[in-house]
Amino acid sequence: GEDVEQSLFLSVREGDSSVINCTYTDSSSTYLYWYKQEPGAGLQLLTYIFSNMDMKQDQRLTVLLNKKDKHLSLRIADTQTGDSAIYFCAEKITGGGNKLTFGTGTQLKVEL
Amino acid sequence: ETGVTQTPRHLVMGMTNKKSLKCEQHLGHNAMYWYKQSAKKPLELMFVYNFKEQTENNSVPSRFSPECPNSSHLFLHLHTLQPEDSALYLCASSQEGNYGYTFGSGTRLTVV
Numbered sequence: 486g487e488d489v490e491q492s493l494f495l496s497v498r499e500g501d502s503s504v505i506n507c508t509y510t511d512s513s514s515t516y517l518y519w520y521k522q523e524p525g526a527g528l529q530l531l532t533y534i535f536s537n538m539d540m541k542q543d544q545r546l547t548v549l550l551n552k553k554d555k556h557l558s559l560r561i562a563d564t565q566t567g568d569s570a571i572y573f574c575a576e577k578i579t580g581g582g583n584k585l586t587f588g589t590g591t592q593l594k595v596e597l
Numbered sequence: 598e599t600g601v602t603q604t605p606r607h608l609v610m611g612m613t614n615k616k617s618l619k620c621e622q623h624l625g626h627n628a629m630y631w632y633k634q635s636a637k638k639p640l641e642l643m644f645v646y647n648f649k650e651q652t653e654n655n656s657v658p659s660r661f662s663p664e665c666p667n668s669s670h671l672f673l674h675l676h677t678l679q680p681e682d683s684a685l686y687l688c689a690s691s692q693e694g695n696y697g698y699t700f701g702s703g704t705r706l707t708v709v
Contacts, residue, residue, distance in 0.1 A: 527700035583691045587640045
């Protein structure tokens with residue numbers, strides 16, 4: 486079955502890079518996503534990667550995909566206090582229609 | 598404004614009350630979803646609607662009753678809830694393709 490896991494918590498200093506990791510079990514992923522949730526708000530799509538890519542860069546965000554190890558990561562360069570939030574990875578699988586399976590979320594805390 | 602609007606933002610209800618949550622999207626999406634987000638627990642998919650038809654019900658108790666009168670509107674009718682039903686209820690919509698979901702800001706429900 487589908488299972489997407491993330492570490493629960495990450496703390497970094499402002500200006501450092503943050504790396505949030507995600508592992509998944511279903512090898513038939515087509516797209517993988519990163520969402521950000523700020524306190525009291527819904528989830529906001531940050532970026533996504535097609536499963537035949539291994540890297541995607543979008544300004545301060547870099548997504549790395551290791552399909553062999555079923556490992557996805559999100560690197561945030563020059564992390565700012567406004568990046569403090571919960572980050573969710575999600576996968577869409579072949580034959581799953583539009584359905585996404587979400588990870589447990591990683592709480593990122595940025596300290597001054 | 599994300600394109601998906603949820604009302605009310607906050608709701609406090611007694612265990613014998615009946616209330617409804619509303620979700621509206623004008624993005625032209627054909628699928629809509631209800632998720633429950635409780636503290637320290639993963640996102641729980643509750644219901645999925647595709648083209649107004651319910652396609653998934655993840656063993657949700659009957660005290661939660663969804664309604665999808667058209668592709669733009671989704672309701673969650675609540676009655677005789679329990680305190681453990683207190684959570685953030687998130688609505689999302691999607692379209693075929695790689696764009697993932699668009700989420701609303703959620704309704705923070707407290708059952709007293």
